[in-house]
Amino acid sequence: MAKEGITGKENIIEHYKKICEIVTGDVSAEVISTDFEGIIKEGEELAKLHDQIIVKVPMIKDGVKAIKYFSDKGIKTNCTLVFSAGQALLAAKAGATYVSPFIGRLDDISTDGLNLIAEIRLIYDNYGFDTQILAASVRHTMHVIDCAKIGADVMTGPLSSIEGLLKHPLTDIGLAKFLADYKKGN
Numbered sequence: 001m002a003k004e005g006i007t008g009k010e011n012i013i014e015h016y017k018k019i020c021e022i023v024t025g026d027v028s029a030e031v032i033s034t035d036f037e038g039i040i041k042e043g044e045e046l047a048k049l050h051d052q053i054i055v056k057v058p059m060i061k062d063g064v065k066a067i068k069y070f071s072d073k074g075i076k077t078n079c080t081l082v083f084s085a086g087q088a089l090l091a092a093k094a095g096a097t098y099v100s101p102f103i104g105r106l107d108d109i110s111t112d113g114l115n116l117i118a119e120i121r122l123i124y125d126n127y128g129f130d131t132q133i134l135a136a137s138v139r140h141t142m143h144v145i146d147c148a149k150i151g152a153d154v155m156t157g158p159l160s161s162i163e164g165l166l167k168h169p170l171t172d173i174g175l176a177k178f179l180a181d182y183k184k185g186n
Contacts, residue, residue: 013049020050028078028098030056031066039066047075054078054097059087064094071095078134085119092124092131098154103147104137113137114146121151141165 001007006015016029029049031042039062043055047070055070056078057063067077071094078098079091083106091099101120103113120133135147138157141164147155 016046016049016053020052023052025052026054026076026098027052028054028056028080030080031058034058034060034062036062036065036069039063040069043070043075043077056080056100057096059083059091064090067091067094067096080136083116085116085123088116088120088131088133089123092127092129096131098132098134100134100136100156102137103135103143104139107139114143114150117147117150117152125151 001012001015004015006012016027019027027050029046031039031046033039033042039057043057043066046053046055054076057066057070057080059079059081063079067079070077076097077095078100079087079094079096080100082088082091082099082101088099088101099120101113101116103117106113106116117133117135123129124131124133132153133151134154134156135143135152136156138144138147138155138161141161144155144157144161144165
């Protein structure tokens with residue numbers, strides 16, 4: 001919301017509604033509160049906005065308690081700001097729909113963010129958790145590829161990382177040759 005310059009509770013709520021009208025998948029809507037009661041109040045309000053809304057809750061003690069509460073009520077959640085396998089384990093045990101490890105931020109501090117995805121995948125597979133791994137803070141095209149190879153279920157990142165998947169020099173050379181051959185024949 002900050003990047004879009006959207007401020008004020010009503011404007012933010014309207015923006016979430018507009019996003020839900022545009023996309024067909026889940027839309028994470030983040031709570032601001034950091035205490036249990038506040039997270040519950042905000043999360044229930046957000047969940048009522050649209051069936052696609054996933055309540056985004058921070059990885060803190062009251063956040064994990066809130067995820068358990070929401071899970072018991074059938075409200076989908078995204079546990080955000082996850083930086084360790086232990087945090088991801090707690091989120092899954094609480095019933096989080098998604099867990100969001102921030103791989104780019106880990107890489108920024110010389111820690112292997114992709115290894116975290118692999119550790120979470122192993123733990124979730126070992127125990128049959130349904131929680132989906134949402135690779136967050138993806139910075140480049142190879143993050144996308146590596147997350148897919150390791151087994152992340154979902155990815156959020158800049159459009160440039162996705163568009164980068166289209167590019168390959170042999171594709172460019174091949175297309176240029178094809179078009180040149182076509183021109184010769186016409």
